[in-house]
Amino acid sequence: MRYLGCMEKIGGIIVTKSSPTKEIKLVDFGIANNYHDCIEIHKDLPKFPKLYDAIMQHEKGHEGLNFREDFKLDINNVPGLDYGELRNFMYSRPKTWLQFLPIWKHPTRGWIYDKVHLLIYGILITSILLIIVFGVMIGKSI
Ligand SMILES: [Zn+2]
Numbered sequence: 108m109r110y111l112g113c114m115e116k117i118g119g120i121i122v123t124k125s126s127p128t129k130e131i132k133l134v135d136f137g138i139a140n141n142y143h144d145c146i147e148i149h150k151d152l153p154k155f156p157k158l159y160d161a162i163m164q165h166e167k168g169h170e171g172l173n174f175r176e177d178f179k180l181d182i183n184n185v186p187g188l189d190y191g192e193l194r195n196f197m198y199s200r201p202k203t204w205l206q207f208l209p210i211w212k213h214p215t216r217g218w219i220y221d222k223v224h225l226l227i228y229g230i231l232i233t234s235i236l237l238i239i240v241f242g243v244m245i246g247k248s249i
Pocket of ligand 1: 165169
């Protein structure tokens with residue numbers, strides 16, 4: 108697949124494995140999400156070509172993956188992504204933080220959930236509960 112330059116892709120279509128033409132929609136929430144019919148990205152992201160390219164490569168990387176592969180992709184660092192630049196981008200745009208909710212109400216798609224995020228939050232919450240339970244048990248035995 109030919110990698111299109113940033114400006115060619117904005118508001119246009121990209122070519123992916125699962126869909127020969129996948130539309131890119133600009134939205135004012137979250138950072139980027141790959142749906143079966145389109146990829147949604149934050150409307151200001153194209154103004155930051157380095158962020159845009161790294162994030163779009165990541166989203167395209169989700170194409171055709173199973174759950175296990177999606178999970179591996181999401182827990183690893185995004186190649187070429189400047190996390191400092193992303194943090195600054197997010198701090199000045201509070202609605203980008205919706206990206207981290209595992210379940211939320213999309214303005215047009217209704218309630219949606221992210222299986223990978225649900226698993227990550229599940230592991231985190233279970234770990235914290237186990238630490239608390241064992242901490243209490245150890246505390247009682249002393
Ligand atoms: Zn991802």
